[in-house]
Amino acid sequence: MKIEKYSDFDMxxxxxxxxxxGDLTVALHNADxxxxxxxxxxxPxxxxxxxxxxxxDWSRVDVVLTDERWVPGDHPRSNTRLVRERLLVNRAASARMVPLYAETPEPEESLAGLMEAIEADLPIAVAVLGMGADMHTASLFPDSPYIAAALDAHAPILLPVRPESQPEARITLSARALNGALAKHVVFKGQDKMDALQKARTLPHVEAPIAAVLDGATVHWTE
Structure with missing residues (x-):
């Protein structure tokens, strides 16, 4: 893991x-x-x-969320909405988005189809990760009843989760899928989160899920 600090958020x-x-450009030189x-x-x-x-060449880039709330794409809490409005525009409008939501009441009903679409494009070329003050990343929350399964080295690449601290069901890439990325960038702001990151490195992964994906990652942060 490498840590890089910046003077301000814009920089x-x-x-x-x-x-x-740059990472995507390298990846596209080596794969279709x-x-x-x-x-x-x-x-983000x-x-x-x-x-x-x-x-x-954005037309050769597939964009997938690291996790998604199980809400429609036009919902205010939808991560899909954020990506469509702020990433898949300008030159990146030609990129293809791989969905993490389908119109079924529960994520388990659509899991197989969503997973199949992602597996076709693996490995991830670049994974960008956030981190919460509770040391979660993606929807790998320490209070999730199935966090150990999501962190297991043999876990499926995609899992439905229902963390006790969250108001809706979610779907998330597993630690195995994230760790398969050719490049990983962890991005956050605030001294509290840097303190949490340093604490995470001393704890079991089930208590600090971010620690499960730090190997080989570059951490970018600012106060």
Whole structure:
């Protein structure tokens, strides 16, 4: 793991966008297509605003979320909505989005089809990850009843989860899928989260899921 600190958030967003674009360019030199896994939340929006203008062959890029709330794509809490509005625009409008939601009441009913679409594009070329102050990443929450299964080295690449702290069911890439990425970038802001990251490195993965995906990652952060 490598840690890089930035003087302000805007500088970090620009630099991370450039790193992602560079990683995708390398991946596209070595394969017909490249998969980019991205988080939802508030932090990645400005990164998407810069990344969408990157000069690369976006028509060969598949974009998938690291996790999604089980809500329709036009819902205010939908991560899909964020990606469509702020990443799949400008030059990146030609990228293909791989869905993490289907119109069924529960994620288990659509899991097989969603997983099949992702498996066709593996490995992930670039995974961008956030982190919460509770040390979760994607929807790998320490209070999830099945967190040990989601972190297992033989876990499926996609799992439905229902963390006790969250109001709706979610679907998430497993630690195995994320760790298969050719490049990993963890991005967050705040000293509290850096303190949480350092604490995570001393805890079992089931208590600090972010620690399960730190090997080989670059951590980008600013206060």
């Amino acid at each position: 970090m967003a620009i630099e991370v966008a450039q790193r992602i674009a 297509r490249a998969m980019l896994a991205v988080p939802g939340g508030t932090t 929006g400005p990164i998407f605003d810069d990344l969408c203008a990157a000069d690369l």
